[in-house]
Amino acid sequence: MVILIALCTNGFDFKAYGHSKEKPSEVNDDKQRIRLYEAISLKTGIEWQRIAAIDQYERTLSRAHPKTRPIRDNAIAGVYVSENDWVGRLNPEIADTNPASIQFFHGVGKDGSGDGIADRNKDEDLLYAVTTQVLKYGSAGDDFSIGLWEYYHNTRAVQRVLQFAKLYDHFNRLDLSGHAFPLPLKSTYSFRSTWGNSRGWGGKRIHEGTDIFAGHGVPVRSTCYGVIEIKGWNAFGGWRIGIRDLNSLYHYYAHLSGFDKKLKAGDIVRPGQTIGWVGSSGYGKPGTQGKFPPHLHYGVYRDRGLVEWAFDPYPLLRRWEREERKSLRVSH
Numbered sequence: 001m002v003i004l005i006a007l008c009t010n011g012f013d014f015k016a017y018g019h020s021k022e023k024p025s026e027v028n029d030d031k032q033r034i035r036l037y038e039a040i041s042l043k044t045g046i047e048w049q050r051i052a053a054i055d056q057y058e059r060t061l062s063r064a065h066p067k068t069r070p071i072r073d074n075a076i077a078g079v080y081v082s083e084n085d086w087v088g089r090l091n092p093e094i095a096d097t098n099p100a101s102i103q104f105f106h107g108v109g110k111d112g113s114g115d116g117i118a119d120r121n122k123d124e125d126l127l128y129a130v131t132t133q134v135l136k137y138g139s140a141g142d143d144f145s146i147g148l149w150e151y152y153h154n155t156r157a158v159q160r161v162l163q164f165a166k167l168y169d170h171f172n173r174l175d176l177s178g179h180a181f182p183l184p185l186k187s188t189y190s191f192r193s194t195w196g197n198s199r200g201w202g203g204k205r206i207h208e209g210t211d212i213f214a215g216h217g218v219p220v221r222s223t224c225y226g227v228i229e230i231k232g233w234n235a236f237g238g239w240r241i242g243i244r245d246l247n248s249l250y251h252y253y254a255h256l257s258g259f260d261k262k263l264k265a266g267d268i269v270r271p272g273q274t275i276g277w278v279g280s281s282g283y284g285k286p287g288t289q290g291k292f293p294p295h296l297h298y299g300v301y302r303d304r305g306l307v308e309w310a311f312d313p314y315p316l317l318r319r320w321e322r323e324e325r326k327s328l329r330v331s332h
C-alpha cells in the first residue's frame with residue numbers, strides 16, 4: 001500500500017517512504033548531503049550516520065533560531081558557527097581564514113575541503129570543523145557523548161544527536177520524512193481543531209493538542225520515523241507514549257488503552273506502525289479509565305534547544321490524512 005521511491009546513490013539505501021512524492025529539489029539536496037557526509041566521514045573516520053546526526057541537529061537549531069543562526073541560502077549543511085567562535089575569541093582578525101592562526105586562537109574553524117583555507121561559508125569546512133570538535137574526546141561510545149556535551153553543554157543536544165544517529169543507522173538512509181495519520185483511515189474517527197480550548201480532555205489548562213475521537217481499541221500508529229522517548233503512565237495522560245523525530249519534534253499520544261508490548265523506550269518506529277490502542281485512560285492513579293469518552297489525545301512539541309513548545313497539530317493531521325488517502329488511491 002505504501003509507495004516506495006527507490007533511488008540509490010553511492011551504495012546508500014536511499015528509499016523514501018512517503019505518502020507523497022518528494023520534490024526533485026529535495027532529492028537533489030539529499031544527494032548533495034550524502035556526498036558531503038561521505039567526504040567528512042573519509043576525513044574523520046566516523047560513519048556518515050553520526051555526521052548526519054550532528055548536521056541534522058544543527059539544522060533543527062538553525063531552523064528554530066533563524067535570526068541568531070543565519071544559514072546561507074544554498075547551504076547544504078545545517079551547521080552554524082558564529083564568526084567569533086570560528087576564528088577564536090581573542091583573534092584580532094575577525095575574518096581570519098588561516099587554519100594555523102585560527103588554531104592558535106582556539107577557534108573552531110578548520111579546512112575540511114583541503115584548499116588550505118578555513119572558510120566559514122563553505123559546507124565542508126563548517127561540518128568538518130564541528131565534527132572534529134565533537135570528536136575531541138574520541139569516537140567510541142561514551143567518548144562521543146562527552147564530546148557532544150563539551151560542545152553543546154546541553155543534555156538535550158546529546159540525546160538528540162544520539163537519537164538521530166540511531167535512526168540513520170537503523171534505516172541506513174537519509175530521507176526519513178514520511179508521515180502517516182495516527183489512526184487507520186478505514187477506522188471510524190472524528191476530530192476538529194481544539195487548539196487552546198480550555199475544555200479539551202488533555203489534562204492541561206490550555207488544551208495543547210488535538211483530540212481524535214474513535215472507538216476503544218482502534219489502533220494508534222506512529223505518525224513519523226522516530227525514537228520512543230517515554231512510555232508509561234502519567235496522571236493526566238494515562239497510558240501515554242512520546243516519540244522523537246528527526247526534526248526534534250516530540251509526538252505525544254495519550255489516553256491509550258494499552259501499548260504494543262514489544263515496544264520500549266529507545267526503540268525505533270516508522271510511520272504507520274501500531275504503537276498502542278485508543279482508550280480512555282488517565283485523570284487518576286495508574287489504570288484509571290472511563291472518566292471521559294475514548295479518544296486519542298495527540299500533541300506535538302518542538303524542541304528549540306533549551307525549551308520545548310507545543311504547537312497546533314491540527315493542520316498536520318489534516319495534511320497527513322489527505323496525503324495518505326491520496327497514496328492509498330494511487331496504490332490500489
Ligand SMILES: [Zn+2]
Nearest residue numbers: 201202211297
Ligand atoms: Zn486532548
